[in-house]
Amino acid sequence: MRRARTGEPSELDLMAIACLLPSLLYVFVMFVYPFLYGIYLSLHPLKVVGISLANYIAFFTDQYQYKTVGITFRLAVPNTMVVVAFSLLLAYNMRRGIWLERPITTILVLPISLGVILLSMGILGFYGGKGWFNQLLLGLGLLEEPLVLTHNFTGVMLSLFMQQFPFCFLMLLGYISGIDPSIENSARTLGANPWTVFRRVMLPLIAPGLAIAFALVFVMSFATFPSAILLGQPTGATRTIAIAAYAQAFEMFDMSYASAIAVIMGLFQLAGLLLILLLRKRMVTAATMGVGKR
Amino acid sequence: MALPFTAYRWKIMRETIESLRFRITKRFGTKTVLRDFALEVRGKQFITFLGPSGCGKSTALNIIAGLIPASDGEVWIDGERIDHLPPEKRGFGMVFQNYALFPHMTVFANIAFGLQLQRRPAAEVAERVRQMLDLVQLPGLEGRYPGQLSGGQQQRIAIARALVLHPRLMLLDEPLSNLDAKLRIEMRAEIKRLHTSLGLTSIYVTHDQTEALSLSDWVVVMRDGLLIQAGTPQKIHDQPVNIFVADFMGFRNFFPTQVVALGLDGDVEAAGNGMNIRGKTRHTFAPGASVVAAIRPDDVVVGGDAGSPNAFRAKVDIVEYMGREDEAILTLEVGGRLWVRTAARLTPGENLTVVFPPDRVIFLPAEESGGTR
Numbered sequence: 001m002r003r004a005r006t007g008e009p010s011e012l013d014l015m016a017i018a019c020l021l022p023s024l025l026y027v028f029v030m031f032v033y034p035f036l037y038g039i040y041l042s043l044h045p046l047k048v049v050g051i052s053l054a055n056y057i058a059f060f061t062d063q064y065q066y067k068t069v070g071i072t073f074r075l076a077v078p079n080t081m082v083v084v085a086f087s088l089l090l091a092y093n094m095r096r097g098i099w100l101e102r103p104i105t106t107i108l109v110l111p112i113s114l115g116v117i118l119l120s121m122g123i124l125g126f127y128g129g130k131g132w133f134n135q136l137l138l139g140l141g142l143l144e145e146p147l148v149l150t151h152n153f154t155g156v157m158l159s160l161f162m163q164q165f166p167f168c169f170l171m172l173l174g175y176i177s178g179i180d181p182s183i184e185n186s187a188r189t190l191g192a193n194p195w196t197v198f199r200r201v202m203l204p205l206i207a208p209g210l211a212i213a214f215a216l217v218f219v220m221s222f223a224t225f226p227s228a229i230l231l232g233q234p235t236g237a238t239r240t241i242a243i244a245a246y247a248q249a250f251e252m253f254d255m256s257y258a259s260a261i262a263v264i265m266g267l268f269q270l271a272g273l274l275l276i277l278l279l280r281k282r283m284v285t286a287a288t289m290g291v292g293k294r
Numbered sequence: 295m296a297l298p299f300t301a302y303r304w305k306i307m308r309e310t311i312e313s314l315r316f317r318i319t320k321r322f323g324t325k326t327v328l329r330d331f332a333l334e335v336r337g338k339q340f341i342t343f344l345g346p347s348g349c350g351k352s353t354a355l356n357i358i359a360g361l362i363p364a365s366d367g368e369v370w371i372d373g374e375r376i377d378h379l380p381p382e383k384r385g386f387g388m389v390f391q392n393y394a395l396f397p398h399m400t401v402f403a404n405i406a407f408g409l410q411l412q413r414r415p416a417a418e419v420a421e422r423v424r425q426m427l428d429l430v431q432l433p434g435l436e437g438r439y440p441g442q443l444s445g446g447q448q449q450r451i452a453i454a455r456a457l458v459l460h461p462r463l464m465l466l467d468e469p470l471s472n473l474d475a476k477l478r479i480e481m482r483a484e485i486k487r488l489h490t491s492l493g494l495t496s497i498y499v500t501h502d503q504t505e506a507l508s509l510s511d512w513v514v515v516m517r518d519g520l521l522i523q524a525g526t527p528q529k530i531h532d533q534p535v536n537i538f539v540a541d542f543m544g545f546r547n548f549f550p551t552q553v554v555a556l557g558l559d560g561d562v563e564a565a566g567n568g569m570n571i572r573g574k575t576r577h578t579f580a581p582g583a584s585v586v587a588a589i590r591p592d593d594v595v596v597g598g599d600a601g602s603p604n605a606f607r608a609k610v611d612i613v614e615y616m617g618r619e620d621e622a623i624l625t626l627e628v629g630g631r632l633w634v635r636t637a638a639r640l641t642p643g644e645n646l647t648v649v650f651p652p653d654r655v656i657f658l659p660a661e662e663s664g665g666t667r
Contacts, residue, residue, distance in 0.1 A: 185361050186455075189361070189456070190408035190456070193380070193382055196411065205398060
C-alpha cells in the first residue's frame, strides 16, 4: 500500500517507528558501533600517536598483503558466476514446479542447515586423496594418480559452491516463480519460442533478482574464511583477505592493522556491489531498448 | 504503408479461420478436468465457454492455444491438425484476465513485440502499432509503460497487441473479470465492436452469463469438464436443458413436483409440496415423473388474481432496493422461499398473492435435484 507523502507523521508512522526500535537498537549495537569503532581503530596504528593512514599504506605496499585482494577476487568472482548461473538454470526450469519438487528442493537446501565446518569436513573426506571420489575413479581405471581436489584452490571453490548454491537457488526460485505465468504465455502466443521468451521477456524481469543474487553471493564469497582455511592453503594459494585480517588480529595481535584490512575488504565488497548494480541498470535498459527500437 | 480501415479490415477478415474442430480430454493426475469436450465452430463466430470456476473452460482455451498439452484428443483448423504445434506456431491471439502486458516494455514495444519477432520493417511496425492504438481508441500512448495505465487501458493494449498480428483465431480468457462494473460493460461493447467490424473468429471464456449472452453467437455451457448445453444465447436463455443451466441463466426458483397431466405443445401440470403448477417443457415426461418447475424472479407477477392458476399466497421477508425495481425474498404459505424482482414496492411482513404466468414456468428433469448452489 502506497500512501501519499504528506510530510506529517501519522499515528501509523509512530507505531512503525516504535516497532522498529528493538531492531534498530540491535543493528546499532551489533553493527554500527563495531563498524565505526573498527574504522577508528584502523586509523590509530599501534606505534603512531594520533590519526594516521599508516596501516592502509602498509597494506598496499606489502606484496604479501595486497596479493590477498587478487586471490580473494579470483575465488569470489568465478564462484559467484558459477553459483548464479547454475541457480538460474535450475530455478528457471523449475519455475512451474516439477515432479518430486519437494524432495529435490530439500536435498538442494540441506547443505545450508549443516554449517560450513561439517560441509568442509565432508568435502575433505569425500574429495580428498584417499576419499571415495578418487578411489572410485582409480578403481575404474580412469585415473592413474588421484586428483588433488582439496587443500588448494579447487577445494575452496567446491566448498563455496556447495554453501552458496542452495541459498542462491532458493532466492531465484522464489523470484522467478513469482512472475505471472500469463506474461510468458502471452509472449508464446505472440510468436516467441521458449528461448526468445527467456531472453526478451523473462530475463529482463528476473534481472533485479539476479542482481541481488549476484551481490549477496559475491559478498559472501569475498568474505570466505573457514573454507579457505579448511579446504585451501591458508598461507599460500588461498590466503584470502579475511585470513590476512585474522592473522594480523590473532597471530600478530595488531588489532589496528587488522581493522584496516577489514575496512579495505569492506570497501572492495562495496565496489563489487556498486559494479553489479550498475551492470543491472544497463542490462535492463538494454533489454528494454532492444525490444523498443530495433 | 497506411492501409485505409476498410482494406485493413478485409485483410484481417481474409485471415480468419473457416472452421475449428476439437475433441479434448485433460487429466491432471487422477482428476479429469475435461472429458471428451468436443465442438465444431465455424469461422467469424463469437463462441463463449460459460461455466462456474473449475468447470474446465480456461483449460480448454489454453489447450486450444497450445499452452497446455491435452491428455488426449485432437484440434483441427481448416482441415489441418494443429495440436502438435507449439503456441507460437498457431497464429492465434490471446487475451488474459490479468492483461499480461510486458511490464518492462512500453506500450509501443508491447504491441510491436510480435511484429518484430516476424522481422517486419521498422516503418511497417510503427504504422501498424499506430493503427492498432487508433483502433482501440488509445492513440498517443506509445511511450507509456503498462504500470502507468488503468486496468481498462491495459486490457485495450493487450487486445491491440494480439490483433496487430492478424490472428486467425482470438482467444479471450475472462478478459473483463478484473475490471469494475461500469468499465466491464464498456469493454464488452468494445470487444463486440472489434469482433464484428474486423470479422474475427473469437472464443471467449467467462463465468458471467450476461457477458456470454450479450456477446455470443453461440454459447457453450460447461460443468465439471463436460459440455452441458450449446446453442444460441436465446436458446440457452429460454430453454435450458437442466437445472444447472437454468440456475446459471437466472432461474432462481425451483419447485420439485410430480407430473399430473401432460398437454399438447409441451404443456405440463404438476403437483408437489402443496403446490399445483402449470408450465411448459421441451422434455418428454411420463405422468408421475419427478420434475422441477423453474421460474425467474422477474417473471413472477406480484399481486394478481388469487383465483387464477399458479397463484400462491406469500409473505415478504427481505426487500433489497435495486433502483427501478425491488428484489425480494418471500416465504410461500405452502412453505419454501421465492425470489421475486418487481417494480412494485414491497414492505417486509406484507402478505400478498404471487402468480407464476404458465408460459414463464419451465419444467426440467429432476435428476439433478441435488441443486447447483
